[in-house]
Amino acid sequence: MRSSFILGIVFLCMIASQLAWGHEIRPAFLQIQEKSPGKFGVFWKVPRTVDKVLDIxxxxxxxxxxxxxxxxxxxxxxxxxSYELQGESSLENSELSIENLKETGIDALVDIRFLDGRHYTFLLQPTSNAVWIPEKSSKLQVAKTYLIFGIEHILLGYDHLLFVLALIMISSAWKKLIKTITAFTLSHSITLSISALGYTALPGAPVETVIALSIVFLALEVLKFQGGKPTLTSEKPWLVAFIFGLLHGFGFAGALSEIGLPSNEIPVALATFNFGVELGQLLFVGVIIGLWKLIQGHVQVKPWQKKVIPYGIGSIAVFWVIERIINI
Known part of the structure; x- marks a missing residue:
């Protein structure tokens, strides 16, 4: 895949620009819970970058x-x-907005819970930073919110994308690539579901560290593959993808646990979040392969240059390993 060299370099440059953060800047999270009629507890989680907290x-x-x-x-x-919200009228049939959301370019997930069991979930975005709170919640609204969140999580989760990129590089045939991506999808769907539903859980920091280690391992396997050395990963990439996919599923579940699932729409929210992750993953794979096909034959890459990408993947992953071990 000669032209994959160019695509890989571009993608690695994007990753390097976000090197200090192994994950995306996740959406802001606003939780509003009714404590008594007309009185609400409000928790507002605002993402921060290396040197500042976003002004929203x-x-x-x-x-x-x-x-x-x-x-x-x-x-x-x-x-x-932490805040307390009091109003002279009901929170239903009122407008809620997030100031300065457009300037930051991030999303804000809103979770509202009433004493009578009603549960609302909204996703506010830079282009649509306000929502009208209705009297009744909607399955369609929940599905839309978690679908978008799933897509954004995978497309901005650079560690997961690096792993998928390495899988693409080591899967030399179409049939092998399809089996590999399918195995990765199935395995992380399993652990995402059982963890999100509370059947099992693993501590977030160790999981994230092992995910970074899985990328280091795969980068080394790509180098061996490029050097003509057969390995288990190059022969059966779907097996390795399935095993490590189980860990990546716990990583997805960790992101989902930060916002939770609406108690009255758990199946819908979990299914659409998972579906969103898969859609985002397929979109990434499709773009990489599509661009490769588009420029195939127009770029000449020397053998030593092909090693730049796996070395870059491995170097970034090693940085994440060290960073995450320090944070455990």
Missing amino acids: QPKFESNFTLNQTQEPRLLEAFMLY
């Missing part, structure tokens, strides 16, 4: 009062704010 704030209609109840707490990738 929830905004309610003028007949609501938002008061801070605790000092902000600094988490690994978030700043957590």
